[in-house]
Amino acid sequence: xxxxxxxxxxxxxxxxxxxxxxxxxxxxxxxxxxxxxxxxxxxxxxxxxxxxxxxxxxxxxxxxxxxxxxxxxxxxxxxxxxxxxxxxxxxxxxxxxxxxxxxxxxxxxxxxxxxxxxxxxxxxxxxxxxxxxxxxxxxxxxxxxxxxxxxxxxxxxxxxxxxxxxxxxxxxxxxxxxxxxxxxxxxxxxxxxxxxxxxxxxxxxxxxxxxxxxxxxxxxxxxxxxxxxxxxxxxxxxxxxxxxxxxxxxxxxxxxxxxxxxxxxxxxx
Amino acid sequence: xxxxxxxxxxxxxxxxxxxxxxxxxxxxxxxxxxxxxxxxxxxxxxxxxxxxxxxxxxxxxxxxxxxxxxxxxxxxxxxxxxxxxxxxxxxxxxxxxxxxxxxxxxxxxxxxxxxxxxxxxxxxxxxxxxxxxxxxxxxxxxxxxxxxxxxxxxxxxxxxxxxxxxxxxxxxxxxxxxxxxxxxxxxxxxxxxxxxxxxxxxxxxxxxxxxxxxxxxxxxxxxxxxxxxxxxxxxxxxxxxxxxxxxxxxxxxxxxxxxxxxxxxxxxxxxxxxxxxxxxxxxxxxxxxxxxxxxxxxxxxxxxxxxx
Numbered sequence: 001x002x003x004x005x006x007x008x009x010x011x012x013x014x015x016x017x018x019x020x021x022x023x024x025x026x027x028x029x030x031x032x033x034x035x036x037x038x039x040x041x042x043x044x045x046x047x048x049x050x051x052x053x054x055x056x057x058x059x060x061x062x063x064x065x066x067x068x069x070x071x072x073x074x075x076x077x078x079x080x081x082x083x084x085x086x087x088x089x090x091x092x093x094x095x096x097x098x099x100x101x102x103x104x105x106x107x108x109x110x111x112x113x114x115x116x117x118x119x120x121x122x123x124x125x126x127x128x129x130x131x132x133x134x135x136x137x138x139x140x141x142x143x144x145x146x147x148x149x150x151x152x153x154x155x156x157x158x159x160x161x162x163x164x165x166x167x168x169x170x171x172x173x174x175x176x177x178x179x180x181x182x183x184x185x186x187x188x189x190x191x192x193x194x195x196x197x198x199x200x201x202x203x204x205x206x207x208x209x210x211x212x213x214x215x216x217x218x219x220x221x222x223x224x225x226x227x228x229x230x231x232x233x234x235x236x237x238x239x240x241x242x243x244x245x246x247x248x249x250x251x252x253x254x255x256x257x258x259x260x261x262x263x264x265x266x267x268x269x
Numbered sequence: 270x271x272x273x274x275x276x277x278x279x280x281x282x283x284x285x286x287x288x289x290x291x292x293x294x295x296x297x298x299x300x301x302x303x304x305x306x307x308x309x310x311x312x313x314x315x316x317x318x319x320x321x322x323x324x325x326x327x328x329x330x331x332x333x334x335x336x337x338x339x340x341x342x343x344x345x346x347x348x349x350x351x352x353x354x355x356x357x358x359x360x361x362x363x364x365x366x367x368x369x370x371x372x373x374x375x376x377x378x379x380x381x382x383x384x385x386x387x388x389x390x391x392x393x394x395x396x397x398x399x400x401x402x403x404x405x406x407x408x409x410x411x412x413x414x415x416x417x418x419x420x421x422x423x424x425x426x427x428x429x430x431x432x433x434x435x436x437x438x439x440x441x442x443x444x445x446x447x448x449x450x451x452x453x454x455x456x457x458x459x460x461x462x463x464x465x466x467x468x469x470x471x472x473x474x475x476x477x478x479x480x481x482x483x484x485x486x487x488x489x490x491x492x493x494x495x496x497x498x499x500x501x502x503x504x505x506x507x508x509x510x511x512x513x514x515x516x517x518x519x520x521x522x523x524x525x526x527x528x529x530x531x532x533x534x535x536x537x538x539x540x541x542x543x544x545x546x547x548x549x550x551x552x553x554x555x556x557x558x559x560x561x562x563x564x565x566x567x568x569x570x571x572x573x574x575x576x577x
Contacts (some may be wrong), residue, residue: 002361004358004361005358005359005361007358008354008355008358008359009359011355012344012347012351012355015346015347016344016346016347018346019345019347020346115345116338116340116342117342117343117344118342119319119338119340119342120336120338120342120356120398120401120402121342121359122319123317123318123319123334123336123338124356124359124360125333125359125360125361126359261320262320262321265319265320266280266311266314266320
């Protein structure tokens, strides 16, 4: 594999993205929602209702669960619950790079075909593997940047609006694991799936509809955390990340074998 | 330089190209003509290595083939320079920026380097696409419909660029429907209709498809001399006012024919060889029915003139 060719095409993808920033709107919207949700639940609702979270029986389970965590022991009950909520909703933040990756990757191969730019591209020494890797990275890098930008806002919101110590609680192993391991790997899975599907369908919408399925397990994780008090611990994060990495490797191999140049060139219209 | 050896391509039960063989030599412009669906683009794609032949082989004595696809295929949201730079890097050129500058200079697009390709005219887009196809200095260039959709001035510019490729001793293969262009540019023509129907120089194809004809203009009605012509064995003639178009037959030479007419009292104002257009040749070879008078000499003819 030639990294020079991959980086040339990734550079093209990034330059192309600058020309259509609208592709990032779904991710910005998801990121904004993910940032606003914990602020709303943990800060605004108690402030406007005049009822502290620590006084509510609804959050006692969360308080008990998080009191067992070393980072939460030093916190006031109200801050511990807020920290717990900010950590729980962090999973939602993982969805924003996924959303960004999806909208970019879904139009990657099929977009080239529709713009009639794929044929000259395939006439170069670029291999199918390099093409798919470049397409994946071209979507992944902006998604990652966006996710870190959203996390910065998330941190700032926690530092400015929540109880003291809540923002620091987001720098513990678990949130970092969610954001830097599980999140990127989930978005990689989403966009690898989207790129693979994009090379098999005739329009970007079909690719997006199929690739969006990867959102379901992440959403399930979020629901499980909130509904049944399931805590995503570091071993679980590592397990999920490892699983996703294995799935990604398989997907890329599958994508290369499914990428049929002849069909793409001769039958797509 | 570039050789197609019995190339066959099938898509399921459909045969797109069947046992097509030819060679394109250095410094030659070789035209591939044929109706829609004749397999021209499929042949080009096989030559460019984009799709594999079902049987047969492509032999190429150079490194990298330049391929101008039917659509320019430029990234609209990138500038001219960015478009070319990506391809220079994809081809692994040691100094991509320098190669891009040289290509832009060669194709007269340096002044537009910073413009998005979306805003360029069709002619300029085609120039950029040609520059892209030649960035890696290929010795063989495949051009699929290089002047399709261009205005006459842009088409002329592109034709000049193609001629320049011949002067640079590149092997140039163009696929086109524009027979006038083929007539102006091509050293040899291959007529493709799934199979190779004919392959030769334009002049030889004319000679193969049509008997040599002569047009004679008289001072008076041509009808007055029809009897004289029939008397010397000319049966294939077409009278039109003061002009007759005829095919001298039975070894009759044109000077002898003119002498006979003059001796018979004809006032002749002009004599000129009548050359069928390449379009007439194309239609004759492809479909059989004559477009101009005169019987075809034999059926479809394939001749591989020499070899590389």
